[in-house]
Amino acid sequence: NAGVMQNPRHLVRRRGQEARLRCSPMKGHSHVYWYRQLPEEGLKFMVYLQKENIIDESGMPKERFSAEFPKEGPSILRIQQVVRGDSAAYFCASSQGLDNEQFFGPGTRLTVL
Amino acid sequence: AQSVTQLGSHVSVSEGALVLLRCNYSSSVPPYLFWYVQYPNQGLQLLLKYTTGATLVKGINGFEAEFKKSETSFHLTKPSAHMSDAAEYFCAVSLPQGGSEKLVFGKGTKLTVNP
Numbered sequence: 736n737a738g739v740m741q742n743p744r745h746l747v748r749r750r751g752q753e754a755r756l757r758c759s760p761m762k763g764h765s766h767v768y769w770y771r772q773l774p775e776e777g778l779k780f781m782v783y784l785q786k787e788n789i790i791d792e793s794g795m796p797k798e799r800f801s802a803e804f805p806k807e808g809p810s811i812l813r814i815q816q817v818v819r820g821d822s823a824a825y826f827c828a829s830s831q832g833l834d835n836e837q838f839f840g841p842g843t844r845l846t847v848l
Numbered sequence: 849a850q851s852v853t854q855l856g857s858h859v860s861v862s863e864g865a866l867v868l869l870r871c872n873y874s875s876s877v878p879p880y881l882f883w884y885v886q887y888p889n890q891g892l893q894l895l896l897k898y899t900t901g902a903t904l905v906k907g908i909n910g911f912e913a914e915f916k917k918s919e920t921s922f923h924l925t926k927p928s929a930h931m932s933d934a935a936e937y938f939c940a941v942s943l944p945q946g947g948s949e950k951l952v953f954g955k956g957t958k959l960t961v962n963p
Contacts, residue, residue, distance in 0.1 A: 739891070768950065777852075777938055777953035778892070791950060826891055833949055834899075839884075839891035 737761070739829050739840035740809075747846045754814040754821070756843045760829030767810045768837060769802060772824040784810060817847045850875040850941045854954035862962050867911075867926040869957050871939030874920065879941040881922040882951065883913055886936045895937075898922065899944070909933070934961045 740759040748754050760767050765786050770778040783791040784804035795802070799817075804810040814821055824844045828837035855870040873879060880899050884892040896907025903915040913924045922939060936958045940951040 770951075770953075775857075775955070777854075777955045778951070780950040780952065783950055794950070828892075828951075830949075834944070836894055836897070837949075837951065839893070841889075841891045844889075 739827055739838050741825075741827050741840035741843050743843060744841060745844050745846070747848065748817045749848050750818055751816050754817050754845055754847075756812040756814075756825050756827075756845070758810040758812070758827030758829075758840060760810070760827075761838055764829035764831050764838070766830045766832055766835075767804050768828040768830075769810075769812050770826045770828065772826060772842070774823075778826060781812070814845075817845075819847050821845060822847045850879060850943065850952045852939050852941055852952055852954035854937075854939050854957050856957055857955065858958045858960065860960040860962060861929045863931055864928050867924070867929045867933065867959065869924040869937050869939075869959065871913075871922045871924065871954060872920055873922060873939070873941045875941060875943070877943060878917070880944050880949075881913075881915060882940040882942070883907065883911070883922075883924050884938045884940060884953075886938065886956075888935075892938065895924070929959075929961045931961050931963065934959055 769781040772778045780794040782802045799815045801813045824842045826842045827840045830837045851874045853872045882897045883895040898915045906912045936956045938956045939954045942949045
């Protein structure tokens with residue numbers, strides 16, 4: 736059973752470009768969480784999704800950031816018009832549901848030039 | 849709102865020595881508590897978790913943690929450090945039955961193990 740997959744592992748963008756980060760949850764998992772890790776910081780919650788629904792987006796910046804988890808395919812975290820402050824590691828986690836362990840992917844390291 | 853404080857951003861121990869990583873939390877209701885380990889350029893791996901029941905929790909790789917409600921603490925220990933334990937460790941909390949089991953993390957503690 737493959738773990739949580741994230742791609743790309745490394746992404747370089749110039750200021751103003753768009754970044755798309757993909758997360759394929761573990762087989763059988765319908766809950767996805769996105770976290771951001773800034774240098775020398777712990778992980779910060781961004782958004783929690785179930786298939787086709789955003790359940791909790793209390794950690795998402797109000798502008799430029801969006802997330803989806805379609806019925807088919809991976810979850811996507813989209814950052815429009817990236818700025819240098821968006822440079823971070825973005826981690827996805829999946830679970831079977833509430834009260835179940837979250838399994839983390841290896842992360843996508845975004846660098847904005 | 850919940851919060852997590854990890855005392856000591858860096859801890860250094862000798863191989864074979866006791867490992868003690870400190871974690872204190874703040875929560876309005878009894879939380880679920882977790883310790884994760886992160887190796888360089890990798891994701892997080894769950895070491896152990898406390899939900900309910902026995903307050904001393906045993907995890908993988910010989911680690912254990914004790915939930916002390918009166919001290920709002922969940923310190924991580926291992927009797928004898930191994931070189932392979934060198935990594936970054938994160939304490940986290942979540943609220944059970946909150947409808948969104950988002951994890952709130954501490955800032956992490958980097959453990960160095962000296963030969």
